[in-house]
Amino acid sequence: MAINVRNEGAKVNSNINVTPMVDVMLVLLIIFMVVTPMIQQNLPVNLPQTNNPIRMENADKEDALVVGVGRDGSVFLGTTKVSPEDLTQKLKDRLATRTNKEVFVKADARAKYKFVVDVVDNVRSAQVDQLGLITEERKKKVPGHS
Amino acid sequence: MAMSTGGPGGQTADINVTPLIDVLLVLLIIFMVINPPNSKGLNALVPQPPPPNSPPEPPDRTIVVQVLQSPNGARSRLRINQLDVSWDNLGDQLTGIFKTRAERIMFVKGDPEIDFQDVAEVIDIAHGTQVVDKIGLMTAKIEAGQ
Numbered sequence: 237m238a239i240n241v242r243n244e245g246a247k248v249n250s251n252i253n254v255t256p257m258v259d260v261m262l263v264l265l266i267i268f269m270v271v272t273p274m275i276q277q278n279l280p281v282n283l284p285q286t287n288n289p290i291r292m293e294n295a296d297k298e299d300a301l302v303v304g305v306g307r308d309g310s311v312f313l314g315t316t317k318v319s320p321e322d323l324t325q326k327l328k329d330r331l332a333t334r335t336n337k338e339v340f341v342k343a344d345a346r347a348k349y350k351f352v353v354d355v356v357d358n359v360r361s362a363q364v365d366q367l368g369l370i371t372e373e374r375k376k377k378v379p380g381h382s
Numbered sequence: 383m384a385m386s387t388g389g390p391g392g393q394t395a396d397i398n399v400t401p402l403i404d405v406l407l408v409l410l411i412i413f414m415v416i417n418p419p420n421s422k423g424l425n426a427l428v429p430q431p432p433p434p435n436s437p438p439e440p441p442d443r444t445i446v447v448q449v450l451q452s453p454n455g456a457r458s459r460l461r462i463n464q465l466d467v468s469w470d471n472l473g474d475q476l477t478g479i480f481k482t483r484a485e486r487i488m489f490v491k492g493d494p495e496i497d498f499q500d501v502a503e504v505i506d507i508a509h510g511t512q513v514v515d516k517i518g519l520m521t522a523k524i525e526a527g528q
């Protein structure tokens with residue numbers, strides 16, 4: 237008489253299947269690799285609203301020189317804060333090796349114009365004559381300008 | 383002689399594509415959420431001071447749009463050369479001036495205490511008229527010839 241021995245224990249695998257977790261983790265890693273540089277580019281500026289801006293593809297490039305002007309007059313070159321007096325020298329250093337001497341100014345709509353003029357003067361001293369004023373396109377076109 | 387064919391419940395040769403589709407859908411959603419930065423803006427020029435012994439330009443040909451601060455916080459006023467204009471008429475006035483001209487350059491000058499939004503709007507209106515090719519930003523230092 238044969239005794240039926242249950243032998244299911246030999247088949248049970250006690251390892252956790254980590255493959256789906258690793259999949260998800262890798263995807264998350266890729267997401268954060270892609271997103272992090274995009275987030276860092278954004279300065280806390282409230283861009284002016286305009287009706288007729290043109291596409292500025294050069295401003296999106298990695299090596300674009302973007303000067304930010306905050307509402308309180310703080311000046312940023314890229315993401316680092318600089319003092320207005322140092323801006324000329326820093327721009328000169330960065331522009332020395334390149335052929336297209338275009339600088340973009342990303343100024344807050346509520347910033348006093350004197351801060352912007354100050355930046356423009358410093359940019360001009362770095363022998364730049366082509367400026368791009370980054371603005372936002374109005375969602376709704378205003379016919380006669382507010 | 384019986385051929386042994388794969389009966390029901392035998393191995394299937396189909397690749398399991400479900401995880402692949404999962405990952406691809408997640409990536410699709412990610413790239414839908416991340417919208418690429420598309421900067422828009424207005425072109426402007428910064429005039430460099432003329433060389434010291436160059437003949438001065440005929441002054442009556444230069445068009446300078448001034449943005450003047452209004453007292454008690456009202457909207458800033460506009461002036462083309464010495465002529466007062468309203469915000470609504472600025473585009474028409476500029477069209478009238480530049481329609482017959484060959485060199486379509488105008489300058490923008492602003493009071494220190496006005497918001498940058500107003501200056502951006504003047505440049506926007508000028509670009510919107512399609513008659514102004516080049517817009518220069520006047521600063522106090524340029525006027526002083528520095």
